[in-house]
Amino acid sequence: MSTAQALRHLRDRLSPSDRMPLVFLGHGSPMNAIEDTAFSRAWTELGQSLPRPKAILVVSAHWMTRGTTLVDVSAMPRTIHDFHGFPEALYAESYPASGNPELAREVVTLLASHHAEEDETWGLDHGAWTILKFLYPEADVPVFQVSIDMGRGLDYQLELGRTLSELRDRGVLILGSGNVVHNLRAMRPGGKPQDFALEFDTLFADRLTDRNLAALADQQQLGSLLRMAHPSVDHYLPALTVAGASDAKDELTFMTASIDLGSVSMRSFVFHKA
Secondary structure, three states, X not given: OOHHHHHHHHHHHOOOOXXXXXXXXXXOOHXXXXXXXXXXXXXXXXXXHOXXXXXXXXXXXXXXXXXXXXXXXXXXXXEOOOOOOXXXXXXXOOOOOOOOHHHHHHHHHHOHHXXXXXXXXXXXXXXXXXXXXXXXXXXXXXXXXXXEEOOOOHHHHHHHHHHHHHHHHHOEEEEEEEOOOEOHHHOOOOOOOOHHHHHHHHHHHHHHHOOOHHHHOOHHHHHHHHHHHOOOHHHOHHHHHHHHOOOOOEEEEEEOOOEEOOOEEXXXXXXXXX
């Protein structure tokens, strides 16, 4: 299914509901935030199809912690420009959405088993605001981030998603932002996709379609292919969070399923009511 077909399918199937869909977006280069790309256009169309949430919980590849899971409880999350060497126009970007301190503190309690703690210093990193500006351009939906604990295994992130899944019935959109393949050392700007990138991207899509989440979190079984696709797994973990929050009743739709820069998968997916 092409991205255009996927977006038409989602537009037909997504409707106002108390049970929110789950979204994972491959965010890729920060330049997608200020350029007219196939990805930014797809995010805009997706935002026009999504039911309006009461709040958005973002799990981004760019907020990494170790030994704890932090939850941003600030009232007005700051826009973080956590990148270097880009045009000045990118640093001028701002996403002035409010936070939701009350709900965020409830999430801290919900994630007590994940050693969750409150945080008021983070905000919205570029894994969050560069896509939110297209999904909800008016910045009129409260949003807050939850960190990824890099000290834990892959299955831990699946369990985090399972714990968070109850928020779907409270009008909360769980949004993961990372990349299914993310190896910046192997980038080929303008070049064809690397073989390992295509192989891992296809494996991920097949396992997710089969709902074989255990295989996606089996680091030993994924072996060297995972290490090639992810020298560090930070961009992989948000995809597992979103997958973990899904259930057997969800329908799965893929979009923007392509490899950018040779070694960055832009594959995105949405779990939604059938």
